[in-house]
Amino acid sequence: MTMSQECAEERKFPYSVFARACPSRGTLEHVTGRWGTLTLGALYEGSFRFNELRRRVDGVSEKMLSQTLHALERDGLVHREAQPTNPPRVDYELTPLGREVAARLLALIQCVEGSMDDVLAARQEYDARRG
Template structure:
């Protein structure tokens, strides 16, 4: 299987980085459960800073994975949801996340063995 994202400067590489970044994966996973407000996302994603969450949401919105809807009310209200493209991407990222969870014991054992041999 040839992955075009191996070519420096190709657009696929940037999209892949956005989808598989730590925060990208977690935001997609959380939004796969339904529409969320910014504060709900921040509480649900342990360790993400407000700045990083904002940046991640903007990148995912720019890529067409997330829809941002602002309501003209006071206090301001903004909802985030997955687009159809985002829903498909989230399912694929979820599969990788599930695989990782299933094999984390094996991976950490390999890491430990490597570190001990080094």
């Protein structure tokens, strides 16, 4: 038995991201990719229309945001609500699972943001040694 299989058994989960064919790997990739993380973090603040979300996630292209939202919706993390109005109105919000995942991501984001002075100092030291 591999270490990842042992860990999965200890946690009592039938999935392990360490296993090559495990479907959880795709979801982890959607969640932890740059745009997935930022999109989930933004949606934790509330419901957004597409262009509002695009403005909130500064730097994301329309195509990339669309792909990200589709992947997160497919994984059950984002709910897409189309209103039958003219013009059509589409809102995006987190599902309960999406809120749980986003809360954990926000803790990581806050940890990174709060450590940036140390990170920048480490980068400068590294660059000076390598320079």
